[in-house]
Structure formats: C-alpha cells, structure tokens
Amino acid sequence: MTDLQQRPSDDRQATALPPDLTVRELGRWTWRQLTSMRTALVLLLLLALAAIPGSVIPQEDIDSLAVSQWRDDHPRLAPIWDRLDLFSVYGSVWFSAIYLLLMVSLVGCIIPRLLVYARALRARPPRAPRHLSRLPESASYTTGDAPEAVLGRAADVLRGRRFRVEPDDGAVAAERGYLREAGNLVFHLAVIVVLVGVAAGSLFGYKGGVIMLNGEDYGFSNNLTQYDDFAPGALFDPDVMEPFSFSITDFQVDWLTEGQRAGMAREFVAELAYETEPGGGTKSYDLKVNHPLTIGGTDVFLIGHGYAPVITVRDGEGEVTKSGPVVFLPTNAQTFESFGVVKAPFARPEQIGLEGTFYPTFAMGEDAEGNLSMPGSIWGDALDPLISMSVWTGDLGVDDGSASSVYVLDKAGATQVTEADGRPFRLDLRPGETAKLPDGLGTVTFDGLERWNKIQISRSPGKLVALAGVVLALLGLLGSLFVRPRRMWVRARRQDDGTTLVEVARLDRSSGGDPEDGAAELAAVVAALQGADDDTTTSNEKEQP
Amino acid sequence: MTDEWWETFSYQGVIAAAVLYFLAMLAYFLELAGLRSVSKDEELDSRRTAVAGRLGLVLAGFAVVVHLVALVARGLAADPNRVPWGNMYEFTISGTFVVGLIFVVAALRTDVEWLGPLVTTFVVAALMAAFLGLDDAVLPLPDALNSPWLVIHVVSAVISTGAFTIGALLSGLYLVKARSTATTGYLARVPDPKVLDRLSYRMHAFGFPVWTFAVLITGPIWAHQAWGAYWNWDPKEVWAFITWVVYAAYLHARATAGWRGRNAAVLALVGAATLWFNFIGINFFSSSSQHSYAEGARQERSVVLRVAGPVETAQEVGVVVGADHARA
Ligand code: HEM
Numbered sequence: 120m121t122d123l124q125q126r127p128s129d130d131r132q133a134t135a136l137p138p139d140l141t142v143r144e145l146g147r148w149t150w151r152q153l154t155s156m157r158t159a160l161v162l163l164l165l166l167a168l169a170a171i172p173g174s175v176i177p178q179e180d181i182d183s184l185a186v187s188q189w190r191d192d193h194p195r196l197a198p199i200w201d202r203l204d205l206f207s208v209y210g211s212v213w214f215s216a217i218y219l220l221l222m223v224s225l226v227g228c229i230i231p232r233l234l235v236y237a238r239a240l241r242a243r244p245p246r247a248p249r250h251l252s253r254l255p256e257s258a259s260y261t262t263g264d265a266p267e268a269v270l271g272r273a274a275d276v277l278r279g280r281r282f283r284v285e286p287d288d289g290a291v292a293a294e295r296g297y298l299r300e301a302g303n304l305v306f307h308l309a310v311i312v313v314l315v316g317v318a319a320g321s322l323f324g325y326k327g328g329v330i331m332l333n334g335e336d337y338g339f340s341n342n343l344t345q346y347d348d349f350a351p352g353a354l355f356d357p358d359v360m361e362p363f364s365f366s367i368t369d370f371q372v373d374w375l376t377e378g379q380r381a382g383m384a385r386e387f388v389a390e391l392a393y394e395t396e397p398g399g400g401t402k403s404y405d406l407k408v409n410h411p412l413t414i415g416g417t418d419v420f421l422i423g424h425g426y427a428p429v430i431t432v433r434d435g436e437g438e439v440t441k442s443g444p445v446v447f448l449p450t451n452a453q454t455f456e457s458f459g460v461v462k463a464p465f466a467r468p469e470q471i472g473l474e475g476t477f478y479p480t481f482a483m484g485e486d487a488e489g490n491l492s493m494p495g496s497i498w499g500d501a502l503d504p505l506i507s508m509s510v511w512t513g514d515l516g517v518d519d520g521s522a523s524s525v526y527v528l529d530k531a532g533a534t535q536v537t538e539a540d541g542r543p544f545r546l547d548l549r550p551g552e553t554a555k556l557p558d559g560l561g562t563v564t565f566d567g568l569e570r571w572n573k574i575q576i577s578r579s580p581g582k583l584v585a586l587a588g589v590v591l592a593l594l595g596l597l598g599s600l601f602v603r604p605r606r607m608w609v610r611a612r613r614q615d616d617g618t619t620l621v622e623v624a625r626l627d628r629s630s631g632g633d634p635e636d637g638a639a640e641l642a643a644v645v646a647a648l649q650g651a652d653d654d655t656t657t658s659n660e661k662e663q664p
Numbered sequence: 665m666t667d668e669w670w671e672t673f674s675y676q677g678v679i680a681a682a683v684l685y686f687l688a689m690l691a692y693f694l695e696l697a698g699l700r701s702v703s704k705d706e707e708l709d710s711r712r713t714a715v716a717g718r719l720g721l722v723l724a725g726f727a728v729v730v731h732l733v734a735l736v737a738r739g740l741a742a743d744p745n746r747v748p749w750g751n752m753y754e755f756t757i758s759g760t761f762v763v764g765l766i767f768v769v770a771a772l773r774t775d776v777e778w779l780g781p782l783v784t785t786f787v788v789a790a791l792m793a794a795f796l797g798l799d800d801a802v803l804p805l806p807d808a809l810n811s812p813w814l815v816i817h818v819v820s821a822v823i824s825t826g827a828f829t830i831g832a833l834l835s836g837l838y839l840v841k842a843r844s845t846a847t848t849g850y851l852a853r854v855p856d857p858k859v860l861d862r863l864s865y866r867m868h869a870f871g872f873p874v875w876t877f878a879v880l881i882t883g884p885i886w887a888h889q890a891w892g893a894y895w896n897w898d899p900k901e902v903w904a905f906i907t908w909v910v911y912a913a914y915l916h917a918r919a920t921a922g923w924r925g926r927n928a929a930v931l932a933l934v935g936a937a938t939l940w941f942n943f944i945g946i947n948f949f950s951s952s953s954q955h956s957y958a959e960g961a962r963q964e965r966s967v968v969l970r971v972a973g974p975v976e977t978a979q980e981v982g983v984v985v986g987a988d989h990a991r992a
Binding site for chain 2: 178590
C-alpha cells in the first residue's frame with residue numbers, strides 16, 4: 120500500500136553510502152544526499168542559526184560606528200571576529216555558503232519534481248487497488264442495480280465533485296487536488312525568484328545619503344560627487360544614475376505642544392523642487408516619512424533633519440574668513456541639542472577652530488544640589504536658540520591635505536583659548552550677537568539659523584522582482600498548504616446471489632488531512648451513489664490508522 | 665468622552681478581562697482536580713466537575729468580549745484615534761486577544777476544551793507581564809509608524825503570533841502526551857498524540873502564510889517607504905526571518921521520515937521561542953534596532969555615542985526623522 124501513498128512531493132530519502140564506489144556513484148550519492156529533504160531541513164536550521172550572530176554583534180553595513188566602538192572595547196576579540204567575518208555576517212562566505220547550498224539543493228530537488236509533476240498531470244488516476252476494503256477510509260453496500268449502472272453513476276458523481284475520473288475494469292478511479300503539488304513547486308521556484316531579485320538589487324543598486332541645507336540656494340544633482348556617503352553594489356555602473364536634481368524649498372515640522380508627548384515632533388514635510396533631467400521643468404513634491412519620491416528607478420527619502428547655525432568668523436585683521444551655515448548634528452533625538460565644529464583655517468594671525476553645542480531652546484537645568492548649572496535644550500523647536508562653543512587656535516590639521524571630517528576638530532596641534540584667569544574661554548551667542556575672542560584673535564557672530572535635511576537616495580533594481588517573487592511564493596504556499604489531494608475508487612461486482620457489491624474507498628494524500636472531512640466526503644459519495652431508492656445498505660467505515 | 669476617560673476605561677477593561685481569564689483558569693483547574701482519578705471513557709460522575717469545565721469556557725468567552733472592548737477603547741484613547749498596537753504593551757494585549765479568540769471560537773465548534781487550562785494560564789501570564797513590565801502610556805504614533813501599513817503589517821503579525829502560540833501549546837502537549845501512559849486525569853482526556861500533531865500542524869499551516877505576508881511582504885514594503893531600504897538586517901528583521909526559516913523547517917520536518925512527530929514538535933517549540941524572543945527579548949539585547957521600543961534615555965545615549973567619536977561623514981547623522989520613539 121505504500122506505493123499508493125507515494126506522491127511526487129514525497130521525501131527523497133538520504134541513503135546509506137554504498138560499499139563499492141565508482142567516482143560516478145559517489146557523485147550520484149553526494150547529489151542525492153544534497154537534494155534530500157533531510158539535508159534541506161538541516162540547511163534551513165543552519166541558516167536560522169547562522170543569522171543569529173548578526174543580530175547580536177554590530178554589523179559594518181548597518182552601524183559601522185557601533186562596530187568601531189566595539190573594536191575599541193574588545194581589542195583582543197576584534198581581530199578574531201574580523202577573521203570570522205562576524206562584523207558583516209550577511210555578506211560573509213559562510214553565510215553565503217549556506218544559502219547557496221540551500222539553493223543548489225532546492226534546484227536539485229525541484230527539477231526532478233517538476234518532471235514528475237508534468238508526468239503526473241497527464242497521468243490517469245491510478246487503478247483501484249485489489250482490496251479496497253483494506254484502505255483506511257472505505258465503505259461498502261449491496262444493491263440490486265447492475266454494476267455498469269453503479270459505475271456510470273459513480274463516474275458522474277465523482278466528476279460532479281471535480282475529480283478527474285478514469286473508468287477502470289469493473290471500477291472507477293478518481294483523483295483531485297493536483298494543485299497542491301503545483302503550489303508547492305511554485306513556492307519553491309518563487310524562493311529562487313526572490314533571491315534573484317534581491318541579488319540584483321545588492322549587486323547593481325546603490326544607496327547614498329546627503330545632508331542638504333534648506334533653501335533654493337542649495338541644490339543637489341544626482342552624481343557621485345554630490346553624495347556625503349555612497350554605498351554601491353559590486354557591479355554598480357554610475358551610468359545608470361538618473362540625471363535628476365532638486366533643492367529643498369521649505370521644511371515644516373509639527374511640534375506637539377501639549378499632551379504626554381509634548382515636545383515630540385511629527386509630520387515632517389520637506390518641500391522639494393525637482394527636475395527629472397536638466398531643463399526638464401521644475402516640479403514640486405512633499406517629501407515625508409513614509410512618502411518617498413520616486414524618479415525613474417530611484418527613490419528619494421527624507422530620513423533626518425537638524426539645525427545649521429549661520430556663523431561668521433572675522434579674524435584678527437578684521438577679514439571675514441568664514442561665513443555661512445554650519446551643519447550641527449543632533450546628539451539628542453528629543454531636544455535636538457546638537458554638536459558642531461567651525462573651522463577657519465585661513466584666519467590671521469592664527470587659525471581659529473570652534474567646537475560646541477547648539478541648543479534650540481536653551482534652558483539651565485539644576486544639578487544635584489539644585490544649582491542652576493546644567494545648560495540644556497528643553498525643546499526640539501528653535502524657540503530660544505543659543506550656541507555655546509569653545510575656541511581653539513594653532514594648527515587645525517587641515518593644511519596637510521589629508522582628509523578630515525568637517526564634523527571633527529583635530530586638536531593635536533591646537534591649543535584651547537583661555538580667559539585671563541586661565542579658565543577655558545567659552546562663547547555663548549544668541550542670534551544676532553557677536554563675541555570678541557581674547558588675545559585679538561577676532562570675532563564670532565551668530566547671524567541666524569538655517570535647517571538641513573538628511574536625504575537618502577537609493578536605487579534597488581529587482582525590488583519588484585523580489586516582491587513578485589514573495590507574492591508568488593505566498594500564493595503557492597496557500598495552494599500547497601490548503602489544497603487536499605486525494606483519490607477515490609468505486610468498484611462494483613455482481614455477487615452470486617445476483618446483487619451487486621459496491622465498494623468505495625478514499626485515500627487522503629495531504630499532510631494535514633482531517634479524518635472527519637474525509638469521512639464526510641466518503642459518506643457523501645456513498646449517499647449520492649445509493650440515491651434515495653436503495654434500502655439494502657450495509658456500510659462500514661474504519662478509523663484512519 | 666475624553667481620551668483620558670477612554671484610556672482609564674481600557675486599563676479597567678484589560679484588568680477585568682484578566683480577572684475573567686483568571687476565573688476561567690480556576691474553573692478549568694477545578695475541573696482538572698475533579699478529573700484526577702476519572703478515566704477517559706468514564707462518564708463524569710460528578711456534576712460539579714462538568715459544570716466547572718463549562719463555566720471555564722463561559723468565563724473565557726466573556727473575557728474575550730471584555731478584552732475586545734478594552735482593545736477598542738485603547739484605540740479610541742489615542743489622539744488621533746488609531747489601531748491599538750503601537751507599542752509592546754498594546755501588541756501584547758492584541759496578541760493575547762487573538763489567542764483567546766482562536767481558543768473560544770475553536771471550543772465552540774469542536775471539542776478542544778482540554779486546551780482551556782493551558783490557554784487561560786498563558787493569557788493570564790502574558791497579560792500580567794504586559795501590565796507589570798510593559799505598560800506604556802497611550803501616545804500618538806511617531807511619523808514612521810503613521811502608515812496604513814501599520815494596520816496591515818501588525819495585524820498579520822499579531823494574528824500569526826496568536827496562531828503559532830496555540831500551535832506551540834499543542835506541540836508541547838503532544839510531547840507530554842506522547843510519553844504519558846496516564847489512564848486517568850487531564851492527560852488521559854487530551855486527544856491522541858496523532859490528533860494533537862494534526863491540530864498543531866493546522867495552526868502552523870494557518871500561521872505560516874500569514875507570517876510570510878507580515879514579515880516578507882508588508883514588512884519590506886513598509887520598510888522601503890519609511891527607511892528607504894526594504895531589508896536592512898535590522899535585529900528585529902533578522903529574528904523574524906529566523907522564525908520564518910524555523911517554521912519552514914518545521915513544515916519540512918513533517919514531511920521527512922524520521923523527523924515527523926517528536927522532532928517536528930520540538931521544532932515548533934523552537935519556532936515559538938524565536939517568535940517570542942523577537943518580540944520581547946531582542947528589545948533588551950540590541951540597541952541598534954530601528955524597531956526599538958526603547959525609552960528615550962537609551963536612544964539619547966546611543967545618539968551621543970554616534971557623535972562623540974571621530975566620525976566619517978557616512979556615519980554621523982544619528983537622528984532619524986520620526987524615529988525617536990516606539991516602532992512596531
Ligand atoms: C529556501 C529553502 C526552502 C524553503 C524556504 C522551503 C520551504 C518550504 C515550505 C514552507 C514548505 C511547506 C509547504 C508544504 O507543506 O507543502 C515546503 C515543503 C516542501 N519542501 Fe521545501 N523549502 C526549501 C527548500 C527545499 C528543498 C531544498 C527541498 C528538497 C529537498 C524541499 C522540498 C520540499 C518538499 C518535498 C515539500 C513538500 C512537503 C509536503 O509534501 O508536505 N524544499 N518547503
């Protein structure tokens with residue numbers, strides 16, 4: 120009876136290694152192991168296990184700063200982790216090896232099953248087994264009708280129940296639920312489609328970010344030089360970059376002024392004026408969270424915002440050596456207390472560097488003793504803006520041509536400017552105010568406030584392929600999980616006493632088959648066969664083993 | 665009626681529901697005690713025992729209704745009104761509601777009353793945890809959460825979580841029942857291991873496509889809109905993926921000779937462990953998740969860290985629009 124239950128989707132078993140091996144046999148054996156269900160299962164579990172480290176250890180491409188922090192904290196482990204690729208688990212050789220093996224196994228498993236399925240589609244329902252009454256679900260009764268009449272009715276009844284019906288010698292064989300295996304195959308094929316889509320995105324796509332000051336004076340056009348950070352895929356070709364450009368004409372934040380979350384910001388809207396290509400005409404777009412702008416195959420997202428105080432530095436000779444908005448980076452997501460650096464390397468007689476904090480809404484907090492001593496920002500909105508900075512002079516390390524971040528002041532060759540009494544000099548400015556630096560170094564003016572947005576731009580070709588893949592996978596899955604393949608047979612035989620013995624049997628081939636549904640179907644078919652006119656019934660039903 | 669009124673009303677509703685679940689649990693335990701020495705096929709000789717079982721179901725039914733009212737009130741308490749699953753507390757009361765609902769509906773249709781003691785105990789424990797550990801005020805959603813995808817994504821996650829949880833209870837019961845030789849008492853009344861296995865499979869077969877929809881379709885679509893990349897290997901995503909893979913392995917195990925039954929049941933429990941770890945555990949282990957339900961303080965620290973060290977331009981902007989608070 121086992122051959123009856125065999126179905127195309129059934130387990131390809133891992134087998135023991137045969138004793139005498141030719142190379143060919145070894146190859147076949149290896150292939151069989153690789154494409155066995157058991158291997159697929161183990162590989163799936165391995166994949167799950169292998170994904171864990173990446174959720175615990177900081178990852179280079181997700182949070183590279185956390186990685187460097189971690190490196191500093193664990194100087195001994197870091198090289199070992201590096202060796203094991205633990206800072207980029209999802210691109211590592213071993214992680215890739217697992218999913219590639221899984222894919223090979225998948226292809227190796229699915230192709231033979233596709234062939235089997237193609238044959239099964241055309242195949243007729245298999246002939247009735249000799250002893251129908253031995254099947255787990257069966258029933259029988261006797262009737263006065265001729266066997267041919269019974270079988271004719273059986274074929275009609277089963278067809279009516281959407282079975283594929285095949286007359287057999289003295290019996291009728293029927294089968295339905297072919298879509299289950301189809302669903303299963305579609306699901307597994309779709310997994311490959313998803314992988315292809317995702318791979319296309321990570322090979323040919325890119326993701327970049329830029330901090331844009333608000334205002335029509337500042338523009339961005341989509342080419343490599345304009346990005347602050349840029350992460351291309353391995354096969355990325357800059358020629359695919361769409362020639363759009365934009366500027367941010369206005370930025371609105373809705374600050375909650377009451378309720379439990381007063382001070383929280385909502386509804387960020389950056390008004391974009393953009394051209395899809397040079398000379399293409401300017402359009403506008405409200406760029407919001409959850410509301411990206413799509414230009415061709417590229418998406419533009421609003422992902423951050425902050426303040427850029429406009430600062431003018433005049434040197435000791437009265438010359439303006441630096442003037443304009445300076446991007447300050449928020450150090451507190453709630454209050455937007457921000458950190459920033461101003462460098463004036465051309466100042467005479469000495470270079471001037473400023474480093475300090477911007478408070479959108481300045482207030483003095485109390486320390487443990489209740490003294491008003493802790494400056495802070497109490498609000499993200501710029502209600503009472505103030506910058507508080509310390510001053511450095513000397514060599515700011517920008518002359519030697521080496522790359523230096525605009526957000527970091529290199530103090531190695533600089534000295535901090537102090538008051539006459541030796542305390543560090545600090546300038547606290549509100550908009551419009553100017554402070555004089557000690558020792559005739561010059562002056563600093565806080566002219567006003569501008570805002571910036573962090574814009575992320577990404578292109579991930581294949582994302583629709585991937586999406587289509589998962590949707591297809593889901594549909595296949597539904598077929599695979601909920602279609603119930605089953606077979607039914609009806610045999611009618613004239614007995615010695617002239618009556619006809621009718622045997623009906625049913626075989627459920629799904630893995631979640633419900634005996635009650637099965638029994639109900641069997642009973643319904645028997646009832647339909649018997650019609651209303653029959654009264655010599657002996658029905659027997661067995662429990663599923 | 666003010667938002668505060670609704671909020672208080674919702675808390676009272678959750679408490680009332682928890683009390684009802686608790687009483688249902690007591691009733692079921694009473695029934696268990698009465699069944700201690702009654703063998704499977706024996707008629708219940710004590711009416712008290714039968715009544716206790718019936719009472720358990722009735723109480724659980726009432727609890728589910730009150731639970732639903734409390735959920736709706738929670739949504740009405742927010743300004744603007746919204747779906748009641750914006751933070752861990754809300755996710756927990758929604759998830760437990762699904763568990764309770766599935767149980768009561770199933771119990772009305774077929775004989776699964778033997779699940780009563782397990783389900784009520786689980787729901788009472790989860791609601792207590794939600795109240796003691798996860799309570800969070802009704803807050804307006806941060807911008808990133810403000811999307812129709814919140815409704816679709818989270819509702820499917822909640823539903824599949826409920827189904828997987830019941831599936832895990834059944835698989836656990838399967839493992840216990842398979843080793844048990846009890847002829848009297850609770851275990852004797854639990855159906856055959858075969859039936860438990862099938863029911864558990866059904867819950868998983870229902871939960872898996874829904875989970876696929878939540879994690880691999882709506883999740884990426886929403887992530888793409890809100891964060892600019894459809895898959896970020898964010899810890900929450902990683903664990904949702906792990907859960908998905910483990911349940912795929914479970915479905916394979918059921919079709920693989922030598923893995924059916926026991927091993928499959930163990931895999932189902934592993935799956936549920938990853939599911940609940942992702943929901944609760946990961947929030948405490950990882951600070952880098954964009955899904956973080958973390959409080960402001962920790963966010964601040966991580967943001968300060970980002971700027972304190974020497975940074976490359978690629979890394980420095982720590983503040984994500986609208987990300988300063990809870991995400992689902
Ligand atoms: C990425 C890897 C894979 C994933 C995510 C996956 C997932 C699944 C899922 C969710 C099911 C359940 C649907 C059902 O019961 O019909 C399933 C069934 C199945 N898978 Fe896979 N699978 C993978 C790889 C493989 C491989 C490599 C093989 C071949 C060895 C395989 C063979 C099967 C078979 C035969 C079934 C049907 C089981 C049954 O009839 O119940 N799968 N798979």
